[in-house]
Amino acid sequence: MNVTADVVVVGSGIIGLCCATSIAVSGKSVLVVGEHRKGEASTAAAGMLAPSVEKSEGPAHNFAIAARDIYPAYLEELADQIGIRVPLNRLGVLQVALTERGVRGLQKNASPTSHWIDRKELAHLEPTLGHAIGAVMNPEDGSVDNVILTLALNSLADSQSRVTRHAGAVTKISAANSRVRAILADGSAIESGQIVLAPGAWGAEIDGASALKAITPVRGQLVSYPGIGLRHVTYGPRGYLVPRGTASTIGGSTMEKAGFNAVTTPEGLARVQSAAEEIAPALAITPPASSWAGLRPVTPDMLPILGRDVDRPEIIYACGHSRNGILLAVLTGKVIAQLMSGAPVEHDLSQFRPDRF
Ligand SMILES: Cc1cc2nc3c(=O)[nH]c(=O)nc-3n(C[C@H](O)[C@H](O)[C@H](O)COP(=O)(O)OP(=O)(O)OC[C@H]3O[C@@H](n4cnc5c(N)ncnc54)[C@H](O)[C@@H]3O)c2cc1C
Structure with missing residues (x-):
């Protein structure tokens, strides 16, 4: 199989889905490659939106507060788009x-x-x-029902004509001449201009993208x-x-x-x-x-890895959200879409740099 898309997103948990749905809104075609695994965090989580308790320092804290405060308007919009009202406390x-x-x-x-x-x-x-x-x-601070949110995000992705899905496991990434190839476990390859990596706790199993090795x-x-x-x-x-x-x-x-x-x-x-x-x-x-x-x-500092690979900018990391991935998911999707469109990113991502470990 040799499928192509503007962007491939690896992982269909809450982070992959937030990225894919936001990137699609910016006009690019997106192929989400995901394989379901026991222990996926997005539906297992408790759903707390608690940046005042799960505190970080500096711009990372401001990012977490902004991520919390984006939720009410985002869930209203989601309900208008797909008719699923996600409970928010x-x-x-x-x-x-x-x-x-x-x-x-x-x-x-x-x-x-x-x-x-x-x-x-x-x-x-x-x-x-x-x-x-x-x-x-x-x-x-409060909480969101992350199980219903994951369901709603799947439904949103299914409703977007620019998003397609492929069930499978990516084992390796290679990038050359401004193109990226994702090699799948069945030996097939998917090519794209850019790839977003959101494989949750399994990141370190994928070869060819060094920042993923920091995730446990x-x-x-x-x-x-x-x-x-x-x-x-x-x-x-x-x-x-x-x-x-x-x-x-x-x-x-x-x-x-x-x-x-x-x-x-x-x-x-x-x-x-x-x-x-x-x-x-x-x-x-x-x-x-x-x-x-x-x-x-x-990740070693409990902060996510967000941004482009320093050596191979076609590779974009959206992973390692540790204890706060539900809190940070919606804003992560928005900043990754901004980053890919070339527009200035409205938030300071310096603490999330992929090359910091
Ligand atoms: C017990 C628990 C409680 C939590 N409580 C909270 C909380 O209260 N508040 C909060 O903000 N966060 C909480 N979290 C953290 C939050 O759930 C995670 O940070 C977040 O869900 C991570 O989302 P993800 O999409 O990166 O990972 P996941 O939801 O795990 O999704 C990753 C997806 O990628 C797929 N995948 C993996 N490798 C590959 C591959 N090679 N190829 C294709 N697909 C692949 C996986 O199968 C999976 O479907 C909690 C987590 C846990 C476990």
Whole structure:
């Protein structure tokens, strides 16, 4: 097979889809090459949009805030385009303190945009957290239902005439004379003018694109409980809870180096449950309805790799989003499309340079 397109996107998780759909809007034809794998992060994630808690420094932090704030308008537009309304929670994210030491630690590290709420106010706001001493409230942070978002992005890609799809695994990239070839596991090749690499945790398995070698899989285990009336995303000392509407509450998560083994373990689930019960004691008598594991694409500094390969500019990286790929996905798609159109990129991407490792 010798297929061509203006742009090939490798990976059909949330990052690949956001890139492909934004690039198509800019007028280029896009071929998305993706193979589904157990442990894909985009549907496994908890969906938190929490740049005030998962803090980075400098321009990377500004990028994360902008990424969070793009969501409301983006999801409105998505609903108008394809008729799928993706649930978004912008009520703010709580960080509860369960001890006086916890209060001091939280207040010391709190984001400048946050404020403290005392026990009484917290119990009024969230009765299930009534045992906590107080909490830091991070307004504007929240969560998105990443499972419905992934579904919606697939639907958007399917509705765009400039986007085509190919099921398969890319094993190697080679670039010469301003053309890029993606070699697939079945021996076939796909040629294009430019290639965007968004292969999630499996990046290091692809040869010919050196920045991908910095990505390692980090497993996270999650559980889902029936709804307990919690409305805010809530961090505790050892984990977090994310309400998915009124129907369920997700508890997470572990950070484990376990290769590509995307399975849950009794020890991992016990840790996640214990952290969840510490935040909301009601969960101790509420057995989880389900559990799963996913693989985060993690870089050494936990920041994504965004931009052109220094030696071969036909290769563009959109990968390594570590713990914040849902948060950063929509803005990643927009800046990658901007970068490819030659227009000035509106954000400072210097901390995400592909050659920094
Ligand atoms: C447990 C857990 C909790 C998380 N919670 C949050 C959160 O609350 N908030 C947040 O912002 N982020 C969170 N994340 C992180 C976020 O999910 C990821 O950063 C993001 O989903 C990465 O998206 P992706 O598209 O790069 O990867 P993926 O979703 O893994 O998609 C990559 C795709 O590329 C395909 N692929 C791989 N290699 C190849 C190849 N060679 N050829 C073709 N296709 C290939 C894969 O099969 C897959 O379909 C969490 C992640 C996990 C695991």
